Amino acid sequence: MLSKNQIKLITSLKQKKYRQQHGLFVVEGVKTIRELLQSNLELHSIYTTETFNIDAKSEFLISEVELKKISFLKTPNRALSIFKIPKSKSIDKTQxxxxxxxxxxxxxxxxxxxxxxxxxxxxxxxxxxxxxxxxxxxxxxxxxxxxxxxxxxxxxxxxxxxxxxxxxxxxxxxxxxxxxxxxxxxxxxxxxxxxxxxxxxxxxxxxxxxxxxxxxxxxxxxxxxxxxxxxxxxxxxxxxx
Amino acid sequence: MLSKNQIKLITSLKQKKYRQQHGLFVVEGVKTIRELLQSNLELHSIYTTETFNIDAKSEFLISEVELKKISFLKTPNRALSIFKIPKSKSIDKTQxxxxxxxxxxxxxxxxxxxxxxxxxxxxxxxxxxxxxxxxxxxxxxxxxxxxxxxxxxxxxxxxxxxxxxxxxxxxxxxxxxxxxxxxxxxxxxxxxxxxxxxxxxxxxxxxxxxxxxxxxxxxxxxxxxxxxxxxxxxxxxxxxx
CATH class of the missing domain: 3.40.1280.10 (SPOUT methyltransferase, trefoil knot domain)
Incomplete structure (x- = not known):
């Protein structure tokens, strides 16, 4: 079950102001989430209709109806995740x-x-x-x-x-x-x-x-x-x- | 005022089947419509909140509320028009x-x-x-x-x-x-x-x-x-x- 606070946080991340305030952003879709899980990005939480087999603290199994409620997409794709915004690295000025x-x-x-x-x-x-x-x-x-x-x-x-x-x-x-x-x-x-x-x-x-x-x-x-x-x-x- | 038949025709043109049946398609937005009016394409009708100064038989002045009703866009852009689908020309096989x-x-x-x-x-x-x-x-x-x-x-x-x-x-x-x-x-x-x-x-x-x-x-x-x-x-x- 999704808590009110979770819904509020996810919905707020549609706006730049709140993404910057929380240092978080939303990624949707199983394929892209899997790709990001394998990168250097740090996961905050994942809301999914099928388990990704990651630590229980970060993963929340939800129904399709709940996913539809929090998704930014017309056709949600099985999972929504929140990642931490990474720090920009310094620019390589020789390339x-x-x-x-x-x-x-x-x-x-x-x-x-x-x-x-x-x-x-x-x-x-x-x-x-x-x-x-x-x-x-x-x-x-x-x-x-x-x-x-x-x-x-x-x-x-x-x-x-x-x-x-x-x-x-x-x-x-x-x-x-x-x-x-x-x-x-x-x-x-x-x-x-x-x-x-x-x-x-x-x-x-x-x-x-x-x-x-x-x-x-x-x-x-x-x-x-x-x-x-x-x-x-x-x-x-x-x-x- | 828009007639029921006009609304029905315009709405139907969202679907390929009806575009082919009527030989018509929809173009929205003042700028693109102006461009198409200057081309070889044949105008069927235009539904607009501001006159294009074309013949009265083809032009229907409507309100923004009416435009919103027939538009395929989230933010309608002052006019919607219907043009006849042109016949394909023969292909130049040397280029x-x-x-x-x-x-x-x-x-x-x-x-x-x-x-x-x-x-x-x-x-x-x-x-x-x-x-x-x-x-x-x-x-x-x-x-x-x-x-x-x-x-x-x-x-x-x-x-x-x-x-x-x-x-x-x-x-x-x-x-x-x-x-x-x-x-x-x-x-x-x-x-x-x-x-x-x-x-x-x-x-x-x-x-x-x-x-x-x-x-x-x-x-x-x-x-x-x-x-x-x-x-x-x-x-x-x-x-x-």
Missing amino acids: LIVALDDVRDPGNLGTIIRLCDWFGIKDLVCSKETVDCFNPKVIQATMGSITRVNICYVDLIEFLSDSELTSFGAFMDGNSIYKIKIPSEGVLVMGNEANGISKEVESLVKKKISIPRFGELQETESLNVATATAILLSEFRRSSC | LIVALDDVRDPGNLGTIIRLCDWFGIKDLVCSKETVDCFNPKVIQATMGSITRVNICYVDLIEFLSDSELTSFGAFMDGNSIYKIKIPSEGVLVMGNEANGISKEVESLVKKKISIPRFGELQETESLNVATATAILLSEFRRSSC
């Missing part, structure tokens, strides 16, 4: 880093975290306005990659001012990525879904790059920030192959 | 074509249509199991690109058997796209979100390609089909630059 300037959509951030994991990017730097990576929708979209990418929320202006790496920013009018020489390290800056990279961050970007558009009509507005990140990360990595 | 084998997620199909538009792919060929491109969630994700890409639902086995173009299929164990020579025309085959390309289609694919994974742990399961399509289309296009 390729991805920096996000005010990315707001949880699905986009989740996809970008998964891309960083695929392309071996260790550090993802986010402006303070970027959506919280422990937002349940982000966690759902990362498919476990959240455990393998170090995500830091920083003052992006300060970070870029201090960085010795060349910064590359994705713009509509930048130089074609097929024509410029791309190094294997640097900071790749991606902007907000609607407004792109902000003026202040733009002034700190050393090289403006762009993915050429091939449609005859030239009417497609822009690529989605996650698909653009996919293409640009691939370009950085192909340069080191 | 780069994208073929989808059972892609099920509407968001993924929408993103892939937008990518085709960006990269100047005129023809998108879908297996009959692929999600319907006139599904409201697909339309929402395409951002108007649906008017610029010719989408055909075909028997993919037959299509690939008849095709004279070299077919490239995305697999986990294919040849690195950074190392093989990619031509500027061909058929790029992308598979289902969970199962990839089916065995039957695989047997017809001439070249298996793959996006190398760079993470040290090699644990990221796979790239999302839309982000993988983004990277592969970029590779095809860079080869013609």
